[in-house]
Amino acid sequence: MALDEAKALTYLEATNAGSIPSEQLQAMARAMAALPEFIHALARASGATVKALDRPANYPFAGCEAFQFLEISHVPDFDPRRDYPHARSLGAGINAFKLIDDQVRSRPTIEVRLSTPVLKLLTDADRRVIGVEVPGAEGPRRILARGGVVLACGGFEAGTEMQKRYWQMRPVLPASTLGNTGDGFRMAQALGAELSHMWHFHGTYGFRHVDDSYPFGIRTKKLPDWTPEKDQGGVPMTWILLDRGGQRFMNEYEPYLHDTGHRGMDRYDATRQRFSALPAILLFDEVGRQRYPVARSYTNDPHIAPYDWSEDNLREVELGILQRADSLEALAQQMQVPPAELNETLARWNAACASGAPDPFGRPANTRLPISTPPYYFGHVWPVVSNTQGALVHDTGQRVLDTFGQPIDGLYVAGELGSIWGFLYLSGGNLAECLISGRLAGQGAALSTDVRGNREERNGTMADADRADRPVRNDRAAA
Numbered sequence: 477m478a479l480d481e482a483k484a485l486t487y488l489e490a491t492n493a494g495s496i497p498s499e500q501l502q503a504m505a506r507a508m509a510a511l512p513e514f515i516h517a518l519a520r521a522s523g524a525t526v527k528a529l530d531r532p533a534n535y536p537f538a539g540c541e542a543f544q545f546l547e548i549s550h551v552p553d554f555d556p557r558r559d560y561p562h563a564r565s566l567g568a569g570i571n572a573f574k575l576i577d578d579q580v581r582s583r584p585t586i587e588v589r590l591s592t593p594v595l596k597l598l599t600d601a602d603r604r605v606i607g608v609e610v611p612g613a614e615g616p617r618r619i620l621a622r623g624g625v626v627l628a629c630g631g632f633e634a635g636t637e638m639q640k641r642y643w644q645m646r647p648v649l650p651a652s653t654l655g656n657t658g659d660g661f662r663m664a665q666a667l668g669a670e671l672s673h674m675w676h677f678h679g680t681y682g683f684r685h686v687d688d689s690y691p692f693g694i695r696t697k698k699l700p701d702w703t704p705e706k707d708q709g710g711v712p713m714t715w716i717l718l719d720r721g722g723q724r725f726m727n728e729y730e731p732y733l734h735d736t737g738h739r740g741m742d743r744y745d746a747t748r749q750r751f752s753a754l755p756a757i758l759l760f761d762e763v764g765r766q767r768y769p770v771a772r773s774y775t776n777d778p779h780i781a782p783y784d785w786s787e788d789n790l791r792e793v794e795l796g797i798l799q800r801a802d803s804l805e806a807l808a809q810q811m812q813v814p815p816a817e818l819n820e821t822l823a824r825w826n827a828a829c830a831s832g833a834p835d836p837f838g839r840p841a842n843t844r845l846p847i848s849t850p851p852y853y854f855g856h857v858w859p860v861v862s863n864t865q866g867a868l869v870h871d872t873g874q875r876v877l878d879t880f881g882q883p884i885d886g887l888y889v890a891g892e893l894g895s896i897w898g899f900l901y902l903s904g905g906n907l908a909e910c911l912i913s914g915r916l917a918g919q920g921a922a923l924s925t926d927v928r929g930n931r932e933e934r935n936g937t938m939a940d941a942d943r944a945d946r947p948v949r950n951d952r953a954a955a
């Protein structure tokens with residue numbers, strides 16, 4: 477939420493770096509300032525408690541102090557283990573989900589259909605969106621909309637082919653969802669929708685399981701974020717990253733590591749026709765091994781158990797996700813990097829840890845630890861995407877715009893699929909945007925008028941569709 481609309485706008489302008497039209501950012505700043513009222517109303521309806529957390533925005537641009545987190549700290553009679561048995565992350569986020577779920581359940585006219593993937597959008601002769609097509613027991617079924625259709629089907633975290641079309645670096649491993657493969661983009665593009673900042677994703681780096689059937693990237697441990705110029709940064713991080721030549725190449729501990737951690741890996745070496753740090757080598761020593769687990773898996777997929785990283789990092793050595801080397805010579809050989817480069821890299825690193833000299837990549841001194849106590853441990857890390865920020869271009873009423881800037885009649889977008897986080901992400905911004913854009917899109921669709929300005933009533937509703945495929949799973953929400 478925003479404590480001050482004007483200051484919030486200043487910050488959003490700076491972090492979007494011209495990627496998003498100003499009126500969009502103004503609308504977002506205004507809505508973020510009005511958000512507490514809505515959240516408190518949702519909380520009251522569920523008897524929940526809201527706690528304000530003073531956490532300024534991530535970067536020290538003007539206006540960063542204008543933001544605050546609202547956490548749903550308690551929901552009475554709610555036991556996430558009982559009520560959402562597939563959920564693995566039991567923090568405050570699940571309480572927020574519960575408030576929304578309560579709202580949906582309190583309106584019997586809303587029919588929730590899970591396991592009902594929308595295949596395409598339906599249009600009338602005037603190219604107005606009038607409904608969606610879904611699979612049915614005897615072939616595709618049509619569900620007609622009374623007003624408009626809101627696409628809220630997320631990004632392309634697991635859309636490997638789409639990622640290759642928009643991102644240079646590859647492969648990028650999904651952190652936690654397999655259901656988002658970019659359907660919303662394709663359906664809207666088929667009607668001429670314009671796209672924006674497709675390059676941008678919220679991500680970092682992480683390990684790949686040795687078992688190829690485990691589909692998720694395992695992100696490195698979440699260490700505290702830090703704000704450049706305001707504090708000295710984070711806590712000790714046990715590792716450094718090396719490229720394929722055995723040299724450091726980036727700040728391993730960026731201010732908001734789980735947002736921009738992957739960006740430094742996007743370096744293609746045209747002289748060798750390969751990415752110089754894909755995969756990168758994550759290296760730590762025995763002292764680091766004992767300090768904490770270097771990674772942790774986050775996933776709520778009900779069908780795939782998350783991989784539990786061991787407390788002492790040793791199970792991963794047994795599995796082969798990490799490798800151990802007793803000497804620097806053996807380490808260089810196992811890593812397949814030139815021994816002289818590795819020795820030089822570690823000598824420079826350890827000397828800088830001792831002296832506190834500024835790091836050429838900007839890693840703060842108090843996050844650095846020497847790597848000098850054998851045995852040494854290393855593993856390969858790849859970029860990991862938590863969620864994509866690339867979006868369907870829309871207006872301030874969430875109407876999807878075509879490549880000529882005209883609204884596609886009857887089509888709205890909400891949530892991540894319409895993200896306005898154009899360059900640097902605002903922590904917590906995705907969920908704030910879901911609440912804001914969801915309301916706007918819903919209102920727009922409900923009040924949707926046809927090209928002649930009349931409110932259109934359509935006879936067909938969900939009731940027309942095949943009811944045989946009732947909700948069975950909790951992983952694909954109907955758009």
Ligand SMILES: Cc1cc2nc3c(=O)[nH]c(=O)nc-3n(C[C@H](O)[C@H](O)[C@H](O)COP(=O)(O)OP(=O)(O)OC[C@H]3O[C@@H](n4cnc5c(N)ncnc54)[C@H](O)[C@@H]3O)c2cc1C
Pocket residue numbers: 592593594595628629630631651652653655656657659660774862863890891892893903904905906907908910951952953954955
């Ligand atoms: C590990 C992790 C931590 C995060 N932490 C935060 C945080 O702290 N704060 C924050 O603000 N954000 C956070 N995010 C981001 C945030 O969770 C997402 O941006 C947000 O959930 C997006 O919501 P959405 O409803 O737009 O899309 P989603 O939650 O992705 O939902 C889209 C749904 O559409 C379904 N779908 C896809 N295609 C179709 C189709 N053709 N037909 C029907 N359904 C379809 C998908 O299966 C999915 O269920 C985090 C994300 C991850 C992965």
